[in-house]
Amino acid sequence: MATPLKVCVTGAAGQIAYSLLYQIGHGDVFGKEQPLILTLLDITPMMNALHGVVMELHDCAMTLVKEIVPTDSEEEAFRDIDVAFLVGSMPRREGMLRKDLLTANAKIFRSQGLSLDKFAKKTVKVVVVGNPANTNAMICSHFAPSIPKENFTALTRLDHNRAKAQIATRIGVRSDAVKNVVIWGNHSSTQFPDVSHATVEVEGKTLPVYEAVKDDAWIEGDFITTVQGRGAAVLKARKLSSAMSASKAVCDHVRDWWFGAPQDEWVSMAVMSDGSYGMPEGVVYSFPVRVSADCKWAIVKDLPISDFAREKMEKTAKELEEEKKTALEFLASNSS
Structure with a gap:
């Protein structure tokens, strides 16, 4: 049996973690032979609920889970971890402005970045799920300077999966x-789901999605707005935000990062921008990436970009720059 991986999940008493923890413990992310130590972080008022989650994990009798550590201490949660699933964040409440959400989460992810920098392994892989995920990941990386920037990612795989499902259903x-669908930019309503380079297999033939759908107006209209607004639609219907689909997407994201994705296709990941496609450096922006078996991702380069796509890619980049400015200015003025 391999040496156990030490895996942290934050917001561990929440509804996304409730689905996610079983999938991790069952071997859906790191494989059926990989033993695990789970450290589960949540805020102090959630400790009773978290202990209930721990009881359920024990009751699942999962052979891969060797130890479970519930805690409200970042030091205990992050010490020597291999992977961090940063699910917990301050949720947006009725009447809350986006700026309020950004600043509340900026404090949380500054603290978690500092703690990761101090206590986690320098090789730790971090996926940020809690919204606003892209900017939270940027802040976390900013305050963990000893951990490589490429080790911080944010989740846009849920949007990627939503886009694939919309196309598949349509055809x-x-x-x-x-x-090879692409989610460009922010995990927000400005994201750009793009099928310009995507293909679909229909009756044994591989076709461009535009050719298979035969409805450019739908692709450039309702398809985009449906994917952009899917989270809000789920919230309106359930009175709760996406959890089952979000946890599945987190597992997809980390499994592909850990084991590699098929080299003839790419996935969408929000990563620290290096200026590719003219997008601003220093923000966490969703790009198409290829992922190799050694846990390394690389942005897919030199895809042709239409004027239609360029406008949407720049709009979501502008939002990310504004979020970064708001968050860092707030933290600079509240440095204590």
Whole structure:
């Protein structure tokens, strides 16, 4: 049996973690032979609920889970961890401005960045799920300077999966028949789901998505707005935010990062921008990436970009720059 991986999940008493923890413990992320130590972080008022989650994890009798550590201490949660799933964040409440959400989470992710820098392994892989995920990941990385920037990512795989499902449903094929969709930019309503480079297998033939759908107006209209607004639609219907689909997407994201994705296709990950496609450096921006078996991702380069796409990519980049400015200015004025 391999040496146990030490994996931290924050917001561990919340509804996304409730689905996510079983999938991690069952081997859906790191494989069926990889033993695990789970450290579960939440705020002090959630400790009773967290202990209930721990009881359920024990009751699942999962052979891979060797130890479970529930805690409200970042030091205990992050010490010597290999992977961090940063799920917990301050949720947006009725009447709260986006600026209020940004600043509340800026404090949380500054603290977590500092703690990761101090206590986690320098090789730790971090995926930020809690919204606003892109900017939270940027802040976390900013305050963890000894950990490589490429080790911080944010989740846009849920949007990627949503886009694939919309195309597959429209054509009448399985979702795995759709390849190489792209989510550009922010995990917000400005994101740009792009199928310009995507293909779909239909009756044994591989076709460009535009050719298979045969409805450019839908692709450049309702398809985009449906993916952009899917989270809000789920919230309106359930009175709760996406949890099952979000946890599945987190597992997809980290499994592909850990083991590599098929080299003939790419996935969408929000990563620290290096200026590719003219997008601003220093923000966490969703790009198409290829992921190799050694846990390394690389942005897919030199895809042709239409004027239609360029406008949408720049709009979401502008939002990310504004979020970064708001968050860092707030933290600079509240440095204590």
